[in-house]
Amino acid sequence: MRRKAPPLEFIEAFVAAARTGSFRAAADKLALSPSAFSRRIRNLEEFLRVPLFDRSQSSARLTTAGQQYLQSIEPAMDALFRATLDFRREQPAGVLRIRAPHSFAISWLLQRTATFMALNPDIEIEVTIGRGLDELRAGKVDAVIAIGPNESHSFPQDRLIELEAAVVAAPSLLRGRAPPRHPSELDGHHVLCEEHAPRLWHTYLSTANLDANGSWSFTRYETLLMMYEAAATGLGITLGLPLFMEKYFADGRLQPCFSLRQPIDYWYSMIYASDAISRRTDMRRFSRWLHAEITRSQQQFAAAVDASSPWTSQNPAQMRA
Structure with a gap:
């Protein structure tokens, strides 16, 4: 009997290529050889019976069908990631792993984290530097502070500052x-x-x-x-x-x-790995403090x-x- 849905690894490869715009970068991200990665994309296209990428371009440019497929499956993929994170990481308050852009972290956030931890001795903040949501999707951080407009996603988020x-x-x-x-x-x-x-x-x-x-x-x-x-x-x-x-x-x-x-028309947002993490006591305390500090700086x-x-x-x- 013919499968009703393609294997998840095919879809994962497709989403990675669509988001990075490069087969090579997507293959590196998934720790696959270029040939193995291309095979996954080709198998998905054969399963769907439609080309998803324009092979005449040097970059991984989506066809119209590819764009439609991405819009349809992206929310479901993000929901799958979040459900997995919630299952793996129902952990007590203690360590918050925050990812932030370089300049924001160096110029503003890091110098304030010591103040927050002094006021909240039961919470430790670990700040890593970077852009994008890959670390969030991989479960390596609890939240990302992103400057927008940012990439399309369906993760829960709070707008910090316009x-x-x-x-x-x-x-x-x-x-x-x-x-x-x-x-x-x-x-x-x-x-x-x-x-x-x-x-x-x-x-x-x-x-x-x-x-x-x-x-x-x-x-x-x-x-x-x-x-x-x-x-x-x-x-x-x-x-x-x-x-x-x-x-x-x-x-x-x-x-x-x-x-x-x-x-x-730019803003900073706090993007959470899941609803469960956004509701955690330590995250709520950090978010309230962050809002107050940002408001003071804005004023x-x-x-x-x-x-x-x-x-x-x-x-x-x-x-x-």
Whole structure:
């Protein structure tokens, strides 16, 4: 009798290729040889009697049928992962394994975890650095702090903060050029960007009803932390975000150029491995604390930007310096 559903390993290979966009990367992820991985994909296509990937492309690009199949099975696959995690990890409070992006972890989260653990001596926080949900799906972490828009998933999540941005710069730019003190002075400045979000500058300008087609040059950096350190040396202007700006505003290495904050359609979310983990006592305590800390940082950022140079061509504080 013909099977009514393909073997799970075929589906696992298909989802891995669809999410990574690469047969080779998906094979590495599943610890398979390229030939063994290709065999799984080919067997699945034969079972379904339809091609799932466009073989004319160098990347693992889904056909229309492949896209439809992924949308149909992805929620079920995530549910299967979550059910397995719940079965394996009904554990008492004690250790929370959190994964977070590099710059967020280094600049903001890690320095606060000691405070949380001092207030909660029965809970230990283990923070690992990285993007994506692979570690969550593999059961290696309890939650991922992700910056969005992020990859499609059906895991439970809480929105932590809707990000807004303000133009920031060092007190003096390269070759003695003054930072802009009004949006009309932005044109022609060198702009620093983060390579994972190269369009944020244009999003900020468009949201503020400013001309997004000015004559700027751009440099892209691998992480936000690298970008902000470059900006602090005067290499260009950039978009400051809540949380990251605390230490830079405090030591004066970066400052808001003018009092204009704008949403940029990005956010930070806490994505949980399962509903059971999101309801655990230790996770609830950590989540409440994290919300409170983020809210405090967001308020400090807004106050600093709003108190900066208004819509004038000179900053009075700098004129007195």
